[in-house]
Amino acid sequence: xxxxxxxxxxxxxxxxxxxxxxxxxxxxxxxxxxxxxxxxxxxxxxxxxxxxxxxxxxxxxxxxxxxxxxxxxxxxxxxxxxxxxxxxxxxxxxxxxxxxxxxxxxxxxxxxxxxxxxxxxxxxxxxxxxxxxxxxxxxxxxxxxxxxxxxxxxxxxxxxxxxxxxxxxxxxxxxxxxxxxxxxxxxxxxxxxxxxxxxxxxx
Amino acid sequence: xxxxxxxxxxxxxxxxxxxxxxxxxxxxxxxxxxxxxxxxxxxxxxxxxxxxxxxxxxxxxxxxxxxxxxxxxxxxxxxxxxxxxxxxxxxxxxxxxxxxxxxxxxxxxxxxxxxxxxxxxxxxxxxxxxxxxxxxxxxxxxxxxxxxxxxxxxxxxxxxxxxxxxxxxxxxxxxxxxx
Numbered sequence: 393x394x395x396x397x398x399x400x401x402x403x404x405x406x407x408x409x410x411x412x413x414x415x416x417x418x419x420x421x422x423x424x425x426x427x428x429x430x431x432x433x434x435x436x437x438x439x440x441x442x443x444x445x446x447x448x449x450x451x452x453x454x455x456x457x458x459x460x461x462x463x464x465x466x467x468x469x470x471x472x473x474x475x476x477x478x479x480x481x482x483x484x485x486x487x488x489x490x491x492x493x494x495x496x497x498x499x500x501x502x503x504x505x506x507x508x509x510x511x512x513x514x515x516x517x518x519x520x521x522x523x524x525x526x527x528x529x530x531x532x533x534x535x536x537x538x539x540x541x542x543x544x545x546x547x548x549x550x551x552x553x554x555x556x557x558x559x560x561x562x563x564x565x566x567x568x569x570x571x572x573x574x575x576x577x578x579x580x581x582x583x584x585x586x587x588x589x590x591x592x593x594x595x
Numbered sequence: 596x597x598x599x600x601x602x603x604x605x606x607x608x609x610x611x612x613x614x615x616x617x618x619x620x621x622x623x624x625x626x627x628x629x630x631x632x633x634x635x636x637x638x639x640x641x642x643x644x645x646x647x648x649x650x651x652x653x654x655x656x657x658x659x660x661x662x663x664x665x666x667x668x669x670x671x672x673x674x675x676x677x678x679x680x681x682x683x684x685x686x687x688x689x690x691x692x693x694x695x696x697x698x699x700x701x702x703x704x705x706x707x708x709x710x711x712x713x714x715x716x717x718x719x720x721x722x723x724x725x726x727x728x729x730x731x732x733x734x735x736x737x738x739x740x741x742x743x744x745x746x747x748x749x750x751x752x753x754x755x756x757x758x759x760x761x762x763x764x765x766x767x768x769x770x771x772x773x774x
Contacts, residue, residue, distance in 0.1 A: 521653075
C-alpha cells in the first residue's frame with residue numbers, strides 16, 4: 393500500500409516539476425492576477441458586448457463586402473490552417489489578433505483606420521468568447537472610442553463561416569499597411585510605412 | 596517447509612487462476628487496446644492544453660467550480676498530470692498508479708461537466724486546449740458520454756490486469772505446482 397502511494401506521489405511530483413519548468417519557461421503565474429470579482433465583472437462586460445455587438449451571417453457578409461477589415465481571434469495555429477478570405481468577399485483583409493497580442497499590435501490596428509472604420513471579429517463558434525475578450529482588450533487599450541471604429545462580432549464564428557461556404561485561405565498573418573493595393577482609395581504614398589491617422593488630418 | 600508450500604497469496608485469488616485457453620489473449624488484447632485509446636486521447640488533450648495554457652485557464656474559470664485563486668495552478672498542473680498519467684499507463688512500471696490518476700481526473704472532469712450541463716451553461720469544454728478537433732468528442736453533452744466511456748475502458752484495463760497471472764518468486768513456488 394505504501395509502495396503504491398509512493399508511486400502515485402511520484403507521478404504527481406513529476407507533474408508538479410514539469411509544470412514548474414513550463415511556468416518558468418513561458419512566464420506563467422501560479423496565482424491569479426485578478427480577483428474573482430474582477431473576473432466576474434469582465435465576464436459580465438463580455439455578456440453585454442455579446443448582446444449589443446453581435447451580428448448574424450447576412451450582416452457579416454454585407455459589412456465585409458462594404459470593405460470592412462476582419463479579425464480572426466482564434467489561436468495562431470487555427471488561423472494559419474485556415475481563415476476567412478475577406479478580400480475575396482470584397483473586404484479589406486483578415487488579420488490575426490488575440491487578446492494577449494492586441495497591445496503589441498495597436499499600431500498596426502491603428503493603421504487599419506486609414507482604410508476602413510468597420511472591423512469585424514470572429515472566433516471559433518457561438519460558444520467562444522475570444523472575440524468579446526478582444527473587444528474588451530481594445531477598449532482597455534483606448535483603441536475603441538464609443539462606437540468608433542464600428543466593431544462587430546460575427547456570432548457563429550469559424551463554424552458559421554465554414555457552414556456558409558465562405559471563401560477561406562491558409563497561411564500566417566503578414567499584412568502590413570504598405571502592402572495595400574495601389575488603387576485602394578485609402579492607399580498612402582509609395583514607401584510610406586505609417587499611413588496618416590485620419591484624426592490627424594482633420595482641420 | 597511451510598513457506599515453500601504456501602501458495603503466493605496474490606496468485607491464489609480466483610482472478611489469478613489460469614484462464615481457459617484463448618481468454619487470456621482476449622483480455623490482454625482488450626487491455627492493450629483500452630490503454631492505447633485512453634493514452635492517445637489524453638496525450639493529445641494534454642498537449643493541446645500545454646500549448647495554450649491561457650485558454651485552458653479561462654475554460655477552468657468559466658466552470659466557476661474551483662476556487663478562483665487556485666485556477667492558475669490547476670491550469671498548469673492538470674495537463675502534465677494527464678500527459679504523464681497517459682505515458683505511464685502505456686509504457687511504464689507505474690501502470691496501476693497511472694490508471695488511478697487518470698480515473699480520478701476523469702471522475703472529477705465528468706462531475707464538473709454534469710454540473711455545468713445541469714446549470715445550463717453553454718461553455719466550451721477546454722478539454723483539448725488548442726486542439727480544437729477534439730471539441731466534438733469532449734464538449735457537452737457528448738463529452739459526458741466520452742468521459743464515461745474512457746472510465747469504462749480504464750476499468751476494463753484494471754479487470755484485465757487482475758486476471759493476468761502473476762509471476763511467483765522461486766521461494767514461494769510449491770514443488771510440482773507446474774508454475
